[in-house]
Amino acid sequence: MNNNRRVPGKQSTARSGPRVYSLREITISYEGQNAQIVVKPPNLSARGMFINTSQTFPEGAILNLRFTLVLTGAEVRTRCEVRYSQAGVGIGVEFIGLPALATKSIEREIALGAGFRNHPRLRKRLK
DSSP states (O other): OOOTTOOTTOOOOOOSSOOBOOEEEEEEEETTOOOEEOOOOOEEOSSEEEEEOSOOOOTTOEEEEEEEETTTOOEEEEEEEEEEEETTTEEEEEEESOOHHHHHHHHHHHHHHHHHHTOHHHHGGGO
16 A cells, blocks of 8 residues: 555555554545445554445545454544455555554554464454
């Protein structure tokens, strides 16, 4: 998602950092429309997320996100830009103007999630 040197039409498979599947709920709304979209929990990084949805959005579309992190309980509200779209699968988005406190909450969630993954008894709590 952070690959600013992308070749048009070619998607990068490189990941910019660790990711977790650690959201309790997520709400998406397409800017300029008032419909809310229900989606499956995405994977999350400090810069963005992949959202599993059959809804299609063009690359460059701006979305409003609201989600709650599972481990910390922090609620995050932000805008994001669709960076790539896989029809019928989902969209990769990059956060836009994510507040510093939200970034720290996400980074903490990722660190805690990594700790849970490394401890089999604790990992059961995520399921």
